[in-house]
Amino acid sequence: MTAPVPRFDTALTRHAGVEVPLICGPMYPCSNPELVAAVSEAGGLGIVQPIALTYVHGHDYREGLRLIRRLTAKPIGFNALIEQSTRIYHERMARWIDIALEEGVRFFLTSLGNPKWVVERVRPFGGVVYHDVTEAKWARKGVDGGVDGLIAVNRLAGGHAGRTDPRALLDELAPFGVPVVAAGGVGDEHGFADLLRMGYAGVQLGTRFIATPECRASQAYKDAIVAADAEDIVLTQRLTGVPVAVIRNAYIRRLGTRAGWFARLMFKGRRTKHWMRTIYGARSILQLKKGLMTESAGEKEYWQAGRSVAGIHAIEPAGEIVRRFADHARKTLLD
Numbered sequence: 001m002t003a004p005v006p007r008f009d010t011a012l013t014r015h016a017g018v019e020v021p022l023i024c025g026p027m028y029p030c031s032n033p034e035l036v037a038a039v040s041e042a043g044g045l046g047i048v049q050p051i052a053l054t055y056v057h058g059h060d061y062r063e064g065l066r067l068i069r070r071l072t073a074k075p076i077g078f079n080a081l082i083e084q085s086t087r088i089y090h091e092r093m094a095r096w097i098d099i100a101l102e103e104g105v106r107f108f109l110t111s112l113g114n115p116k117w118v119v120e121r122v123r124p125f126g127g128v129v130y131h132d133v134t135e136a137k138w139a140r141k142g143v144d145g146g147v148d149g150l151i152a153v154n155r156l157a158g159g160h161a162g163r164t165d166p167r168a169l170l171d172e173l174a175p176f177g178v179p180v181v182a183a184g185g186v187g188d189e190h191g192f193a194d195l196l197r198m199g200y201a202g203v204q205l206g207t208r209f210i211a212t213p214e215c216r217a218s219q220a221y222k223d224a225i226v227a228a229d230a231e232d233i234v235l236t237q238r239l240t241g242v243p244v245a246v247i248r249n250a251y252i253r254r255l256g257t258r259a260g261w262f263a264r265l266m267f268k269g270r271r272t273k274h275w276m277r278t279i280y281g282a283r284s285i286l287q288l289k290k291g292l293m294t295e296s297a298g299e300k301e302y303w304q305a306g307r308s309v310a311g312i313h314a315i316e317p318a319g320e321i322v323r324r325f326a327d328h329a330r331k332t333l334l335d
Contacts (some may be wrong), residue, residue, distance in 0.1 A: 003285045006195070006334035009327075011179035012045075012202035013126045015148055017075045019043035019203030020326040022192065023151075024100025024209045024318070025183060026079030026109060026256045027159075027304075029056040032066055035318060036216040037071035041324035047109055048076040062240040065103045078105045082113035101125050109151060116145030118228045132180065134162030136172050151204055158207045158306030161235070170199055187243065187311025189323040189328035196329055207305045212318045221303050224249065236302075247303045255302075263301060 012021045024031075024039035026049035033053065036046030046068075053064045069074055078100040080093055094117075097108070101122060111132040119129050123146070131142035139150055152169045152293040153162045162169065166182055173180050178199035186192050187208050195203050208290050210217050211225045224247050235243035236252060247251055 006330050008334070010196075011149060011180055012147065015130075015179070016045045016077065018045045020322055021196065022161060022180065022322055022325060023047060023077070023109075023183075023202060023204040025151075025160065025204040025206040026052075026111075027206050027210070028052045030206075030210050030215050031079075032057045032214075032216045032219050033059065034216070035067045035212065036076060036210060036271070037068045037214075038214045038318035039075040039322060039331075040076050041072040042319035043074070043326060044281065044322045045077055045081070045107065046072075047079050048105070048276050049079045050093075060130075062099050062103065065105070069103070076105060077109055079105035080110045080115075080118050081230045082110050082118060084114060092200055099123055101127065110142075112161060113141055114145055115147050119146040124291055128226040132183075133173070135164065135169075136176075139173050139176050143178060147178065148174070149181060149201065151181045151183050152200075154182065154184040155161050156307040158233075158245045158267065158308075159304045160242065161306065166195060167198060167202075184306055187219070187308035189325045191308070191311060191328040192325045193332045196333060205308070207308045208312055208321060210305070210317055211315045212321065213324070214318045222315050224303055225309050225312055226314060228305065230307040230310040231328050233305060244304065245306055247305045247309070249303065249320065251300060251302050253292070 008021050012019045020043040022044040024046045026047040028049055029052045031049035031052045035047055039046040053059050054061050097165045106127050108122055108127055108129045115129055115131045129147045130151050131140045131147040132153055134153045136293055149175055152173055154166045154169050155162050155164055181196040181204055182200040183204040186205055192203050211222045228247050232248050233245050234248045235245055237243055293325040
């Protein structure tokens with residue numbers, strides 16, 4: 001008789017109802033339904049990024065959720081970007097959350113704002129909220145708002161990375177008394193197991209899941225991830241006004257990494273910084289979408305990625321990645 005496979009038991013697996021404490025992080029523009037579903041079907045947790053779902057991949061929002069449900073019956077999550085913006089944007093995000101609840105989503109990942117209103121909206125339905133943070137002051141806001149856990153974005157992450165290494169960030173956030181999930185720097189199964197051993201309740205991956213057949217990113221983007229090493233990842237202010245981790249390709253080399261003097265001045269102003277974020281954000285969204293689909297080998301677009309590229313050596317199915325990571329962690333941590 002075959003012995004039962006050891007099961008993971010962390011706060012994340014309990015909160016999300018998943019088998020493996022591994023999240024496919026929400027990525028604009030890379031979180032297409034097929035990728036989200038593949039990660040969840042393999043036992044991890046795929047997260048829906050609603051702007052990517054509707055604006056980039058062209059799905060009606062509710063029908064996009066139902067497409068994912070046809071691909072997997074296992075739990076999925078939803079990413080709520082809650083930075084204070086226009087009333088119209090807030091109302092749209094609130095409606096998206098309501099529809100997610102109607103469609104059975106119960107795990108919510110909040111970013112870029114005070115998550116209290118999201119907690120209050122989903123808690124009556126049994127919803128769980130984890131909040132993206134890069135340091136203790138944002139964790140305090142999240143915990144005061146009632147979140148159930150934290151996503152600790154470290155300095156190795158892609159996109160808007162933090163400034164602290166994984167060990168120091170866990171030490172900084174542990175006193176808040178809620179589960180902490182690591183985000184950043186994991187490209188292989190060894191890094192996954194190392195962070196669980198360190199004390200994290202789970203690990204969130206982004207870059208690793210771009211280099212998969214299920215992700216609709218361009219082949220040029222995927223090939224660039226496979227070819228890159230950690231030193232090929234640079235921080236640039238020229239895209240959104242704040243440092244963003246990207247692959248140093250031809251476009252980034254030509255653009256540079258430091259914002260101009262006028263932009264830096266505008267970002268310092270209490271009022272003007274909001275205008276600049278809007279301008280930079282709109283430009284960044286268009287450029288990211290372009291970079292997702294085109295095959296110009298980085299001549300006219302940029303590609304977000306983290307230092308986890310050092311551990312990514314092939315384009316692999318998302319389900320195989322989840323299973324390999326889980327098998328290695330079980331053998332090294334649970335057996």
